[in-house]
Amino acid sequence: MKDQNFEIIAVAEDTLGEAAAGEWYDAANPTYTALIDTTHRVSSLYNFVNVPSAAWIDEEGRVVRLNEGTYSQVISLGQASFGTDEYRPAVVDWVTNGADSPYVWSQEQVVGKIRRRTSDEALAEPNFKLGVYFYERDEALARTYWERAQALSPDSWNFHRQDWNLTEGLGGPQYRAKRGALGDKDYYAPLELGAAEPR
């Protein structure tokens, strides 16, 4: 799809940077643009609270679709095939048909989908960044700021999972407890790829 003026930009939300994301990118040998984001800057800018999340951006720099965790089951970096089997054809349709694709949202729909932050959630960001800054200098202090960020922004899975991963390993007991507390409720926004979806 490269020759159709289409680019995939993958952004690794990893405080440890290349040390954490590198082996995944190595295994993928990517043809897409692979970036490293130690402070979770893109999540901050796009008001994302979890990974993977995605924004579709058109030729003029306009967001035409926003999805959080659309491809929670499948993330195959190797073939640049982000997403579930349902998601990929939607991307292809957009690349082929542009603004005429039924998967493209109106400006009002996109604006309506952007998560709004409370003032507490806004204050969580600089606290999270302090944690990132202190992580390699003073891990206990880093935790103090991460816990503060989590308390201010309890819905941000990014803040929780980055912290737990560094302090107790991937998918540790705290992650499972919070995930389990949700029950059947998915922590991502629903897929919304149905044919009846309004433009």
Next chain:
Amino acid sequence: MQRRTQMFVIAALSLGTVASMAASRASAEPVTVLYDDQVIEVERTLTDPNDLWVVPADLPRVNGFELKPEGACLEELCVPVLQDRDSDMFVTRAGQAWFNVTALARRLEQAYTADHDHRVWSFGEIPVTRTRFLRSAMAPDFALPNRDGEFVRLSDFRGKKVLLVTWASW
């Protein structure tokens, strides 16, 4: 005498934190500023437990603003700052001008916090700079390093469709 006291109180109120500034002095103690995803070391600050004061020359690399005759400006955003007298945002000490970065943040409702023990100041986003995204769905621009450490900017891909995907090893 009583009238003088009242006048002093009014003057102190109208000048905001200037009264507390009496104790503050120029300092060689460096501070660290976390802004966007940058870590900025600032050598010269005014000693003030509540606020971050920097010399105007350092302002652009601290928060991207530039102190102009009309005020502190970031692209088309300008916050008026009087520079012929002291205020909560601008003071002159021993001939040196100082700018209050945290007062500007408060004016713009920008979240910030500090670790005073380690003299690290950390800033969040400026809400007013976000309206193009929040109201018009224009993609916020950013520059991040690729694996070779070269910075790549989202707007470099203008003219192409972009699928922007976040992921993580955790």
